[in-house]
Amino acid sequence: MKKKTSLILAGVAALVVVVPGGALLHGYYGAGPLAAEKNFIVPDGAKLSDVAVKLQASGAVYSARAFRFHVRLMGSSEAHIKAGEFLLPKGASESKIFGILTGKEALRRFVTVPEGLPSIMVQERLMAQSALTGPVTVPDEGSILPDTYDVKAGETRVQVVTRMQAGMTKLLKEAWDKRDPSIPVKTPKEALTLASIVEKETGKPTERAMVAGLYENRLRQDMPLQADPTIIYPITRGKPLGRRILHSEIVAQNDYNTYSMKGLPKGPITNPGRASIEAVLHPAKTQALYMVADGTGGHAFADTLEQHNENVKKWFAIRRAKGEI
Numbered sequence: 001m002k003k004k005t006s007l008i009l010a011g012v013a014a015l016v017v018v019v020p021g022g023a024l025l026h027g028y029y030g031a032g033p034l035a036a037e038k039n040f041i042v043p044d045g046a047k048l049s050d051v052a053v054k055l056q057a058s059g060a061v062y063s064a065r066a067f068r069f070h071v072r073l074m075g076s077s078e079a080h081i082k083a084g085e086f087l088l089p090k091g092a093s094e095s096k097i098f099g100i101l102t103g104k105e106a107l108r109r110f111v112t113v114p115e116g117l118p119s120i121m122v123q124e125r126l127m128a129q130s131a132l133t134g135p136v137t138v139p140d141e142g143s144i145l146p147d148t149y150d151v152k153a154g155e156t157r158v159q160v161v162t163r164m165q166a167g168m169t170k171l172l173k174e175a176w177d178k179r180d181p182s183i184p185v186k187t188p189k190e191a192l193t194l195a196s197i198v199e200k201e202t203g204k205p206t207e208r209a210m211v212a213g214l215y216e217n218r219l220r221q222d223m224p225l226q227a228d229p230t231i232i233y234p235i236t237r238g239k240p241l242g243r244r245i246l247h248s249e250i251v252a253q254n255d256y257n258t259y260s261m262k263g264l265p266k267g268p269i270t271n272p273g274r275a276s277i278e279a280v281l282h283p284a285k286t287q288a289l290y291m292v293a294d295g296t297g298g299h300a301f302a303d304t305l306e307q308h309n310e311n312v313k314k315w316f317a318i319r320r321a322k323g324e325i
Contacts, residue, residue, distance in 0.1 A: 038058060052065070052068045076102070082101065083109060083111070084107070110151065111126065111149050122139060133155070141268045142267065146273045168271075198276045201228075217287065225263075226259050230257055230259075232245065286301070290302040
């Protein structure tokens with residue numbers, strides 16, 4: 001009797017182990033809910049969690065959470081997912097879908113250049129695209145229009161850069177022709193250079209025109225722009241510095257440091273987006289000459305040095321409260 005009981009218990013234990021495993025395998029390899037074949041787009045830089053949610057929303061998988069769990073259980077990750085447009089077959093399993101999204105079956109491929117991405121990182125992004133061919137040098141700073149680009153397998157990286165640069169040339173010409181005639185920048189290159197500073201100085205869309213207006217006021221009054229990103233550019237070529245700026249870097253003499261020189265730097269310090277270019281060509285009407293961070297991701301603006309010093313005190317108080325100083 002004891003032996004029979006032991007056999008029964010062993011059988012129950014085996015079921016406990018086998019059934020969940022079988023369910024997991026069925027969830028990954030079993031037919032999915034897609035009722036008909038469907039085009040599916042993976043944006044450049046998308047995370048596995050984003051793709052999973054999008055797959056569930058499009059009806060390609062039953063559960064975004066289960067898809068993420070199964071993929072990771074199988075030892076795969078978002079690092080394998082490629083950007084592009086893919087054709088998902090009717091009833092495709094999670095395994096089949098993941099294989100498509102990580103394979104060479106893209107109908108279209110995409111490369112995204114976000115606003116404010118410096119040219120050295122544009123080159124790195126293009127070199128990482130295995131579907132493209134041939135080398136490419138670092139493009140001229142400011143020559144690339146931030147956007148999402150369709151790229152074809154086998155297309156050269158130089159061809160892609162040429163399209164990106166043509167986009168910026170076209171946009172800048174059209175925007176320059178419609179500029180506010182009172183702005184102090186005199187050429188499209190000067191506008192592009194100032195727009196690159198605006199792009200780096202604020203990530204708050206509502207502030208761009210104000211920041212542009214402030215810097216243009218400084219240009220009119222022959223004041224140094226004193227833009228921190230122009231200090232960093234010669235050091236990192238636009239990549240994050242990863243630390244606080246040193247005093248020796250603030251006083252360094254070069255063609256970019258707007259603390260040690262008046263006027264604009266010799267060229268752009270990143271690839272600005274449409275909004276920053278528009279802000280420079282149509283700045284806010286303001287008397288502001290100073291700005292400092294306000295603790296919300298934006299800035300406090302001031303017309304006078306006295307007002308600015310008060311804003312600086314508030315900023316230091318915020319930093320002290322956060323334990324940063």
